[in-house]
Amino acid sequence: xxxxxxxxxxxxxxxxxxxxxxxxxxxxxxxxxxxxxxxxxxxxxxxxxxxxxxxxxxxxxxxxxxxxxxxxxxxxxxxxxxxxxxxxxxxxxxxxxxxxxxxxxxxxxxxxxxxxxxxxxxxxxxxxxxxxxxxxxxxxxxxxxxxxxxxxxxxxxxxxxxxxxxxxxxxxxxxxxxxxxxxxxxxxxxxxxxxxxxxxxxxxxxxxxxxxxxxxxxxxxxxxxxxxxxxxxxxxxxxxxxxxxxxxxxxxxxxxxxxxxxxxxxxxxxxxxxxxxxxxxxxxxxxxxxxxxxxxxxxxxxxxxxxxxxxxxxxxxxxxxxxxxxxxxxxxxxxxxxxxxxxxxxxxxxxxxxxxxxxxxxxxxxxxxxxxxxxxxxxxxxxxxxxxxxxxxxxxxxxxxxxxxxxxxxxxxxxxxxxxxxxxxxxxxxxxxxxxxxxxxxxxxxxxxxxxxxxxxxxxxxxxxxxxxxxxxxxxxxxxxxxxxxxxxxxxxxxxxxxxxxxxxxxxxxxxxxxxxxxxxxxxxxxxxxxxxxxxxxxxxxxxxxxxx
Numbered sequence: 001x002x003x004x005x006x007x008x009x010x011x012x013x014x015x016x017x018x019x020x021x022x023x024x025x026x027x028x029x030x031x032x033x034x035x036x037x038x039x040x041x042x043x044x045x046x047x048x049x050x051x052x053x054x055x056x057x058x059x060x061x062x063x064x065x066x067x068x069x070x071x072x073x074x075x076x077x078x079x080x081x082x083x084x085x086x087x088x089x090x091x092x093x094x095x096x097x098x099x100x101x102x103x104x105x106x107x108x109x110x111x112x113x114x115x116x117x118x119x120x121x122x123x124x125x126x127x128x129x130x131x132x133x134x135x136x137x138x139x140x141x142x143x144x145x146x147x148x149x150x151x152x153x154x155x156x157x158x159x160x161x162x163x164x165x166x167x168x169x170x171x172x173x174x175x176x177x178x179x180x181x182x183x184x185x186x187x188x189x190x191x192x193x194x195x196x197x198x199x200x201x202x203x204x205x206x207x208x209x210x211x212x213x214x215x216x217x218x219x220x221x222x223x224x225x226x227x228x229x230x231x232x233x234x235x236x237x238x239x240x241x242x243x244x245x246x247x248x249x250x251x252x253x254x255x256x257x258x259x260x261x262x263x264x265x266x267x268x269x270x271x272x273x274x275x276x277x278x279x280x281x282x283x284x285x286x287x288x289x290x291x292x293x294x295x296x297x298x299x300x301x302x303x304x305x306x307x308x309x310x311x312x313x314x315x316x317x318x319x320x321x322x323x324x325x326x327x328x329x330x331x332x333x334x335x336x337x338x339x340x341x342x343x344x345x346x347x348x349x350x351x352x353x354x355x356x357x358x359x360x361x362x363x364x365x366x367x368x369x370x371x372x373x374x375x376x377x378x379x380x381x382x383x384x385x386x387x388x389x390x391x392x393x394x395x396x397x398x399x400x401x402x403x404x405x406x407x408x409x410x411x412x413x414x415x416x417x418x419x420x421x422x423x424x425x426x427x428x429x430x431x432x433x434x435x436x437x438x439x440x441x442x443x444x445x446x447x448x449x450x451x452x453x454x455x456x457x458x459x460x461x462x463x464x465x466x467x468x469x470x471x472x473x474x475x476x477x478x479x480x481x482x483x484x485x486x487x488x489x490x491x492x493x494x495x496x497x498x499x500x501x502x503x504x505x506x507x508x509x510x511x512x513x514x515x516x517x518x519x520x521x522x523x524x525x526x527x528x529x530x531x532x533x534x535x536x537x538x539x540x541x542x543x544x545x546x547x548x549x
Contacts, residue, residue: 039365
């Protein structure tokens, strides 16, 4: 059967499914029994399994951002929220907060270059980067092109690049420099990359000498630039910074450019692979190079999915407890044993459907005093796009969010006798990693512990609740952008495993009993947070190690 027809039939079946019967409001003794955990018992392993087999099916094609599969998943979530009476919390009365994206690609047909009177062929003799512009002028070799003051690196020392084309040795960061040496707020002052530094010093364009590794992967790089150019969020694009056009020369063009110079082409290509790039110098004035780069832009969109359950207390309903998960994964990739769809059942299909089941339980049970904000974030796998976008362009005032609970991978368990090293850090059936609950708010940490101990008493593992965690998990999921805005958070996580970001992350490998227990525990925590008279106090600053990424 045609794949697109299968997708359409699957969605139609989901849309025609009868709505879950509304659970009657609890009274008397039942209300007393539920008062500490609300409608948590409505969340079941069977329910979670049903939802996950849809969200992590092959028909969703790995839920890349953006993709048709992600959009279908968003519609599935929104359809259920509407059926349960949860109000839209997105743009213009919808469940969707739209996010405009942008992908710039070199326009090969309109780009050109000329070296010493000879036309260079785009894609064969040079690769253009996606910055539009043209360059003509004298040539200067500018080493690595980097400025890193903390390492005494200044590639432009002793040369003037103004109104010239700078030739640099490619190959990434200079030797001895790591990304930890490059604080984002200091770019342009304490450090700068070649594009920024050369542009600020007045260069007209950049010519990159490729490493031997890039030369060996020339066809793949050409395809990447043409077909898989990176996406970015339109509103996150840096504005106002200097940009100049840049091309990468193929090996034969490098040889022609450097013939008769202080360093020949083959030597320069070796140096571009990570050795000392050498001191800067002016190339012979007889060398003539000019080029023009044209760019075409695609502007797709994606979306966060947002629902609001209004609280029942007139005095507290203007405050919100936020609960979130990312509903994207990494899409379709390199096949492993014939499987190219990276379904992302655990990452983060498990969080996606746990949040869906929690929304259903809140909607069909007793109403909390505070309002509940449900957010399914897009683009987490691209760099926390959806969470950052919501934190910068919130659909409700951020100051009214009392806490954020983030659910990212809660479905896998390490089974007894498992000796696979890739499952070494995976939590067991009654265990979950808890990160951040005590970092900003003593109240939140104590509440989290008390609710768990009085209910299902899971083993809370705090191994990664450490500012010095080398895995940097605190930075690697959506809660980070809430925390950096001063909102206390808890991050629930089962740990990396053998199928992390691989095609084997299938729904048949999920421990649904564990997932039920974790989801119920999070629900009970949310219920307590949404009903307490006072919001959790933020009485701690984030540790300095967690203040920037």
